[in-house]
Amino acid sequence: MNAAPFSSTTKVKLTIDGHERSADLEPRDLLVIALREKYGATAPHIGCASGRCGACTVLLDGEPVKACMMLGVQAEGRSITTAAGLAGTRIGAALQAAFKACHGLQCGYCTPGMLAAAHGLLERNPAPSEDEVRQALRGNLCRCTGYQHILDAVLLAAESLREAQAA
Amino acid sequence: MKPENPYAGELAEPEGWVGRAVERLEDERLLTGAGRYVDDITLPGQLYAAFVRSPHPHAVFSQVDTMAASDAPGVHLCLTASDFDDLPHVKPNWILPRSTPRGRPILAKGRVRYVGEPIAVVIAESAAAARDAAELVEVDYDPRPFVLHQDEALGDSAPRVHEDMDNNVAATFTPGNGGFDEAASAAPFRTRFSLRNQRLVPFSIECRAVNADHDPASERMTLHIAHQLPHMARRMVAETIGFPENRLRVISPDVGGGFGPKMHIYQEEAVCALASMRLGRPVKWTERRSENVCNTTHGRDHAMSIDVAADEDGTLRALRIESRANIGAYMSSMGSGIPTINVGLFVMGVYEIPAVEVDIKCLYTHTPPVDAYRGAGRPEASYVIERTIDRVAHELGLDPAEVRRRNFLTEDQIPRRQPTGAMIDSGRYHHTLDEALERAGYERFRREQAEARERGELLGIGIAHYTESCGVGPGQVQKLVGFDRGGYESARVRMTSDGRAIVFSGSHSHGQGHVTTFAQIAADELGISPDRIEVIQGDTESVPQGVGTFNSRSVPVGGSAVKVAAGRVAERIHKLAAHLLQIKPEALIREGEVFGSDASNDTLTFAEVCHAAWTGHNVPADLGVGLEETEFYHPTAMSAPYGAHVAQVRIDGETGELELLRYIAVDDCGKVINPLLARGQVHGGLAQGIGQALWEDGMPEDDGSTILDTPVPRFDMLPRFETAHTVTESWTNPLGAKGLGEAGAIGAPPAIVNAAIDALWHRGVRELDMPLTPARILAALDAAKGHGA
Numbered sequence: 001m002n003a004a005p006f007s008s009t010t011k012v013k014l015t016i017d018g019h020e021r022s023a024d025l026e027p028r029d030l031l032v033i034a035l036r037e038k039y040g041a042t043a044p045h046i047g048c049a050s051g052r053c054g055a056c057t058v059l060l061d062g063e064p065v066k067a068c069m070m071l072g073v074q075a076e077g078r079s080i081t082t083a084a085g086l087a088g089t090r091i092g093a094a095l096q097a098a099f100k101a102c103h104g105l106q107c108g109y110c111t112p113g114m115l116a117a118a119h120g121l122l123e124r125n126p127a128p129s130e131d132e133v134r135q136a137l138r139g140n141l142c143r144c145t146g147y148q149h150i151l152d153a154v155l156l157a158a159e160s161l162r163e164a165q166a167a
Numbered sequence: 168m169k170p171e172n173p174y175a176g177e178l179a180e181p182e183g184w185v186g187r188a189v190e191r192l193e194d195e196r197l198l199t200g201a202g203r204y205v206d207d208i209t210l211p212g213q214l215y216a217a218f219v220r221s222p223h224p225h226a227v228f229s230q231v232d233t234m235a236a237s238d239a240p241g242v243h244l245c246l247t248a249s250d251f252d253d254l255p256h257v258k259p260n261w262i263l264p265r266s267t268p269r270g271r272p273i274l275a276k277g278r279v280r281y282v283g284e285p286i287a288v289v290i291a292e293s294a295a296a297a298r299d300a301a302e303l304v305e306v307d308y309d310p311r312p313f314v315l316h317q318d319e320a321l322g323d324s325a326p327r328v329h330e331d332m333d334n335n336v337a338a339t340f341t342p343g344n345g346g347f348d349e350a351a352s353a354a355p356f357r358t359r360f361s362l363r364n365q366r367l368v369p370f371s372i373e374c375r376a377v378n379a380d381h382d383p384a385s386e387r388m389t390l391h392i393a394h395q396l397p398h399m400a401r402r403m404v405a406e407t408i409g410f411p412e413n414r415l416r417v418i419s420p421d422v423g424g425g426f427g428p429k430m431h432i433y434q435e436e437a438v439c440a441l442a443s444m445r446l447g448r449p450v451k452w453t454e455r456r457s458e459n460v461c462n463t464t465h466g467r468d469h470a471m472s473i474d475v476a477a478d479e480d481g482t483l484r485a486l487r488i489e490s491r492a493n494i495g496a497y498m499s500s501m502g503s504g505i506p507t508i509n510v511g512l513f514v515m516g517v518y519e520i521p522a523v524e525v526d527i528k529c530l531y532t533h534t535p536p537v538d539a540y541r542g543a544g545r546p547e548a549s550y551v552i553e554r555t556i557d558r559v560a561h562e563l564g565l566d567p568a569e570v571r572r573r574n575f576l577t578e579d580q581i582p583r584r585q586p587t588g589a590m591i592d593s594g595r596y597h598h599t600l601d602e603a604l605e606r607a608g609y610e611r612f613r614r615e616q617a618e619a620r621e622r623g624e625l626l627g628i629g630i631a632h633y634t635e636s637c638g639v640g641p642g643q644v645q646k647l648v649g650f651d652r653g654g655y656e657s658a659r660v661r662m663t664s665d666g667r668a669i670v671f672s673g674s675h676s677h678g679q680g681h682v683t684t685f686a687q688i689a690a691d692e693l694g695i696s697p698d699r700i701e702v703i704q705g706d707t708e709s710v711p712q713g714v715g716t717f718n719s720r721s722v723p724v725g726g727s728a729v730k731v732a733a734g735r736v737a738e739r740i741h742k743l744a745a746h747l748l749q750i751k752p753e754a755l756i757r758e759g760e761v762f763g764s765d766a767s768n769d770t771l772t773f774a775e776v777c778h779a780a781w782t783g784h785n786v787p788a789d790l791g792v793g794l795e796e797t798e799f800y801h802p803t804a805m806s807a808p809y810g811a812h813v814a815q816v817r818i819d820g821e822t823g824e825l826e827l828l829r830y831i832a833v834d835d836c837g838k839v840i841n842p843l844l845a846r847g848q849v850h851g852g853l854a855q856g857i858g859q860a861l862w863e864d865g866m867p868e869d870d871g872s873t874i875l876d877t878p879v880p881r882f883d884m885l886p887r888f889e890t891a892h893t894v895t896e897s898w899t900n901p902l903g904a905k906g907l908g909e910a911g912a913i914g915a916p917p918a919i920v921n922a923a924i925d926a927l928w929h930r931g932v933r934e935l936d937m938p939l940t941p942a943r944i945l946a947a948l949d950a951a952k953g954h955g956a
Contacts, residue, residue: 026295037294042207043200045423047372048456052876055372083200096198100190103847107678108197109204109373109423134883143372143424144678146850146911147882 012076016041017085025072032056034072043082043112054140057113058082064120083112091122094157104153106144114140118154183691188843193682202421205376205393206453216439216452217297219287219304221279224533224871225313228306235303236289241296247287248276255407257432261504261650266338269329271497273437280328280496281535282872283461285434290442290450313533315867317470317493320530328496328531337494338529340507344586350485350522354476358562363936364547366468368865368877369540373423374454379439383447387414394419395430396715401707403432408440419705422677427539428464430717431500461873465865466540468493469547477559481570485522488514494529495536502538508648509544512589516552517596517634518574523586534867541855541912545635553631553917561928571632591807592899599893603811603833625818627926631918634809637906638723640802655801657711658728660736662794664781666774667699673713674725675704684840685729692733711797719906727900728800735796743790744776806897806905810834812914814922823941831889837897837905845907849890852911854880860919862938
């Protein structure tokens with residue numbers, strides 16, 4: 001066996017769900033691989049590693065990104081919110097409650113990405129129409145729910161956030 | 168907005184927990200990113216596997232050069248077929264009698280038979296290092312002629328998939344009562360047509376994964392596998408690699424979708440286990456999507472010919488169906504049973520047909536193995552009979568709904584065993600169809616359709632009135648058809664000293680929500696709320712021997728086991744409480760958490776009784792210590808859920824685009840345990856069924872390579888579904904449940920294709936094959952020009 005290390009690594013500092021973390025990344029490490037394997041943040045999942053399924057979607061400085069579509073080193077110094085940190089945001093907590101109320105998840109594998117993408121939508125648009133929800137989340141595949149309960153959940157979360165705002 | 172009323176349909180307001188739309192108890196961790204899937208588990212000393220796979224659908228080779236790979240950084244081990252004196256094969260466990268099984272070698276030896284077949288494995292310090300090294304493995308392929316389609320595999324000159332066989336026929340199955348020719352020649356109407364039920368890629372969002380951990384000191388092995396049937400996985404791995412089953416533990420943690428393919432054992436599970444044994448360290452393999460589409464089993468893939476005879480009023484007289492099923496290069500675990508038993512028995516649907524003949528051939532081809540995918544044979548059966556009914560109706564100028572009514576089995580004919588062998592336990596077909604047509608506004612739509620035609624617009628409405636079969640066993644029947652698997656399910660219900668309960672179940676959820684539904688079932692028996700009940704699944708060392716989740720059997724079989732076991736525990740609680748209060752059991756009164764009687768003021772709480780059971784200090788011998796019961800529930804028959812689905816479509820005659828306007832599903836799965844979760848099951852099945860009807864096609868490219876981007880439905884591609892239930896309880900199990908997980912995938916393809924043909928019939932279109940792409944619809948319109956009615 002040859003135990004020589006792999007290609008050269010770079011120390012990359014990130015803030016993940018509010019905690020500052022650093023790890024040695026290979027230049028080729030996708031952000032999602034880095035998060036899962038180098039930082040131990042397993043909330044974002046891998047379904048395709050090619051930008052197609054959205055299971056790895058996280059918030060990068062508040063904006064949803066597919067974490068398989070950028071390199072870990074590109075995220076240096078930035079702040080990442082995964083499903084594990086979403087409960088700390090107003091929108092995230094509302095979404096989580098609504099997904100439970102509406103049965104917006106079955107196997108749960110796509111859910112962390114779905115929540116992050118929905119978070120991005122409600123941040124931009126507090127009163128989305130059904131069609132706007134469908135368009136905003138079309139990059140996230142779910143093979144269990146047929147999407148309707150997720151749609152219900154996002155609309156319910158939006159409504160509860162608007163009500164809380166008005167109160 | 169709030170979800171629509173989950174009690175739509177005829178669900179009565181429930182008395183207990185069963186029937187209530189309880190929110191799921193398992194959601195919290197999944198919503199906070201704390202789900203624990205196999206790839207999330209990394210063990211001390213973890214190593215990683217990467218496989219070298221065939222780029223050819225058929226090739227021979229003599230050398231696999233792993234020298235460079237072995238020398239690559241971080242590599243611990245390379246294995247090829249030549250590293251095994253007696254190369255293990257993954258054997259099927261459903262072998263239809265008189266079939267010719269050929270299981271998958273765990274690594275190809277001298278010949279590859281489909282693109283993606285594994286040839287070598289590299290085990291290294293990281294997944295990236297293993298993949299890098301796998302790139303260095305050299306194989307001296309000599310490509311050979313190959314066959315991809317079943318109809319091409321039939322001919323004498325077809326390349327043979329297995330050189331030791333005389334042809335490519337893996338199995339044949341010919342159910343029915345015969346008499347077709349006589350009955351058909353006596354009937355005034357007869358027509359023939361053919362159709363395809365195309366190959367599909369199941370595409371769970373979590374790919375397969377295994378982490379094999381052999382401990383040399385104890386000679387025990389733990390396998391973490393993303394699996395639907397943990398106990399079967401243990402048996403199948405043990406059988407494949409010759410490992411003592413009693414020293415093998417399978418843990419299936421959270422599983423990210425199953426849909427059928429995660430109930431088998433493949434090459435990778437066996438190879439990782441053997442590699443871990445050689446290295447004494449855990450070996451993890453997480454399938455990539457590019458591997459998932461070519462080595463994980465596909466579904467469907469039937470080419471069918473139909474010959475049907477009827478009276479002028481549409482009454483069916485005779486039906487003959489020939490099907491050629493493509494089962495891929497090897498016989499997968501259920502690969503000979505799904506396309507035969509699961510299709511042939513059910514091709515009569517919900518109808519009375521006097522003479523039926525079915526002839527199904529299963530063919531080996533140079534494609535990935537085909538096995539169960541959501542519905543597993545029943546979608547193919549429903550598709551062929553429901554297309555046939557519409558064909559008869561249209562040719563005779565009759566209303567397809569009316570033709571169904573004229574042929575339905577009636578309530579006085581049920582229970583019934585159909586001449587093909589299908590058991591129908593319950594059915595009120597007129598009732599369910601009427602409910603669906605009412606919701607769909609069938610008559611109104613027919614008027615709108617006629618008006619639209621005047622304007623040159625193409626509207627269509629399609630009905631599918633499917634039936635299927637859920638809740639496999641009983642075991643005696645499985646034995647008859649060569650299905651070497653249990654037909655029971657286990658449940659162990661244990662009270663804890665604090666008045667809470669644990670339910671251990673041999674079923675395994677990969678999204679269905681057993682943690683909630685099984686808790687609801689146990690709650691009604693025990694008289695406590697579901698949040699005091701913990702449901703444990705997916706670990707062969709804590710759960711009694713079970714069978715697992717497939718064939719929509721979890722509620723009817725697994726749920727019945729829970730009900731029976733919990734019922735026995737409740738009986739013992741009652742007896743013990745009476746004993747502790749020194750009264751007769753008949754005199755015991757329970758009010759909420761408190762046991763007492765009219766005879767005295769003495770009371771005990773529910774928790775105190777549980778506590779007393781486990782101290783055993785004052786327990787009579789005939790009651791025994793503790794409160795725990797195990798049930799291996801073995802059904803006496805399978806149930807036949809059914810439903811009426813209606814699709815409304817608009818087709819653009821210029822572009823060929825099909826718009827699904829409305830989809831109405833009225834399903835009858837008997838007793839509904841949780842309407843919210845039931846609706847989720849219907850929705851998910853519909854999405855997959857609509858995906859098959861409109862977009863998905865898993866047939867390999869002409870060069871044998873797998874389609875990498877099968878168009879799985881996205882958020883903006885599906886309409887809002889309109890769902891409801893009729894409730895006709897089954898007598899086949901104590902819950903009265905029939906199974907629902909596959910309903911949507913069964914009903915949607917025929918409903919939608921029937922709607923499309925309904926829209927185009929007057930323009931001369933007689934046949935359309937799935938998926939209904941714009942190109943196909945335009946081609947059908949083009950070909951039909953001048954043939955319009």
